[in-house]
Every structure is written in C-alpha cells, then in structure tokens.
Amino acid sequence: MEMTLDDIEVRVLGSLIEKELTTPEYYPLSLNSLTNACNQKSNRDPVMALSEEEVVRALDSLRFKQLAVLSADGGRVPKYRHLLAEKMGLIPAEQAIICELLVRGPQTLGELRTRGERMHPFGDLAAVDEVLQELMQRDKPLISLLPRLPGRKEGRYAQLFSGMPDVTVEEQRTAPEAARVRVAAENDRIARLEAEVTTLRNEMADLRQLVDAFKKQFE
Numbered sequence: 001m002e003m004t005l006d007d008i009e010v011r012v013l014g015s016l017i018e019k020e021l022t023t024p025e026y027y028p029l030s031l032n033s034l035t036n037a038c039n040q041k042s043n044r045d046p047v048m049a050l051s052e053e054e055v056v057r058a059l060d061s062l063r064f065k066q067l068a069v070l071s072a073d074g075g076r077v078p079k080y081r082h083l084l085a086e087k088m089g090l091i092p093a094e095q096a097i098i099c100e101l102l103v104r105g106p107q108t109l110g111e112l113r114t115r116g117e118r119m120h121p122f123g124d125l126a127a128v129d130e131v132l133q134e135l136m137q138r139d140k141p142l143i144s145l146l147p148r149l150p151g152r153k154e155g156r157y158a159q160l161f162s163g164m165p166d167v168t169v170e171e172q173r174t175a176p177e178a179a180r181v182r183v184a185a186e187n188d189r190i191a192r193l194e195a196e197v198t199t200l201r202n203e204m205a206d207l208r209q210l211v212d213a214f215k216k217q218f219e
Contacts, residue, residue: 003065005161011038011048012058013067013161014102016082017095018043021119026203028071028079031055033202040198042191043115045104076213077206088142093131096120098142101159106146108154132157 005013015037020027029037035055041047059080062068066087071079085095096119100112107115113128122128135143141160148155158165 008058010162017099028081030077030079036198040195042188093120097131106156106158
C-alpha cells in the first residue's frame with residue numbers, strides 16, 4: 001500500500017463501509033451517526049471513544065487521500081461516504097472482508113466467514129478464501145496472511161491500509177476461556193441492539209434538523 005492510515009482513519013473508513021453494506025437506507029452518514037458508528041461496542045476491536053473533532057480530522061485526511069467524500073445528496077445535514085470501492089475496484093464480497101479487518105483487526109478464515117455474513121452472504125469457507133486470495137494477489141496487495149501464532153491452528157489475515165501489524169503484540173494475546181467467549185457473544189448481541197436504537201435516534205435528530213430548517217424559511 002502506498003498510503004498508510006492511522007488507527008482513527010482505519011476506524012472511520014471501516015465504519016463507513018460497514019454502514020453502507022448493513023444499513024444502506026441510512027447511508028451516507030452524518031457526522032453524529034458516523035461518530036456513533038466508530039464508537040459502537042459491537043463488532044469493534046478495540047472499542048474506541050472518539051470525539052466528533054477526531055472523526056472530522058480523520059475525514060479530512062481520508063478526503064485528501066481520496067478515500068472519502070462529502071455526499072452531494074442535496075440534504076441540509078452534511079453526510080459522508082467512502083470511495084474505497086471506486087478507488088480500488090472492489091466488489092461487495094471484497095468490501096465485506098476488508099471492512100471486517102478494518103473494524104476488528106486480524107482474523108482467521110472462519111472468523112471472517114462468520115462475522116462477514118452480516119455484510120455479504122458467503123456460501124462457505126472456500127468462498128471467503130477465494131476473496132482473500134484475490135485481495136492478496138493484487139499488484140498492490142490489500143491484505144496479508146500473518147505468521148501462525150504458537151498454539152493456534154489457523155493463521156490470521158490482516159489489512160495493510162495501516163501497514164503490517166506488530167506480530168509480537170498478537171503473540172501476547174491469550175485464548176479466552178469458553179465462558180468468556182459466551183459472555184462476549186451475549187454482550188455483542190446487546191450492543192448490536194443498542195447500536196440499532198442509537199442509529200434510529202440519530203436519524204430522528206437529523207430529521208428534526210431538517211424540519212426546523214424548513215420551518216425557519218417561513219418565519
């Protein structure tokens with residue numbers, strides 16, 4: 001990759017891609033909606049607490065790198081969309097895999113298949129592997145297969161938009177207990193519901209702004 005994104009740019013770009021694929025009816029995103037998407041607790045690793053100012057700075061950088069743009073939909077509330085698919089020539093399946101790696105970090109083939117289903121219907125592991133191979137075999141690869149960690153059966157794939165991950169940090173991570181995995185899954189389910197409620201509230205807030213602006217025309 002010729003350009004390198006920092007952690008906040010990676011989160012903003014991944015969140016834009018995710019919302020386009022999972023909730024296209026609410027896409028492009030306002031600054032408020034995008035900030036909440038970046039900070040949601042489900043489907044994020046690590047969980048962040050970004051301010052709107054940090055998201056704006058990341059958006060400005062992504063716009064300079066031609067990876068994001070202010071949407072020209074004519075609305076009164078500014079909204080943003082990503083340009084990754086156009087710039088890189090990506091199909092939806094490739095976007096889904098890259099998105100997962102952007103918002104959750106390095107993952108195994110099985111994890112990508114399970115988690116990526118919410119954005120694209122992968123038929124089986126072979127379908128995911130085919131996409132991974134395409135992304136790795138480009139003239140300028142977008143992802144890489146990391147060395148297999150001691151005690152793990154599978155290698156993990158990582159996005160290269162922020163450079164090659166530090167494998168030594170990955171080695172320090174220990175496998176969680178089964179009970180912790182179940183608790184994490186339940187927390188993810190609750191967080192997804194909370195995120196959906198937050199998205200609806202944000203859309204209502206955007207609509208109120210539009211209504212208020214419309215009323216002011218007649219005052």
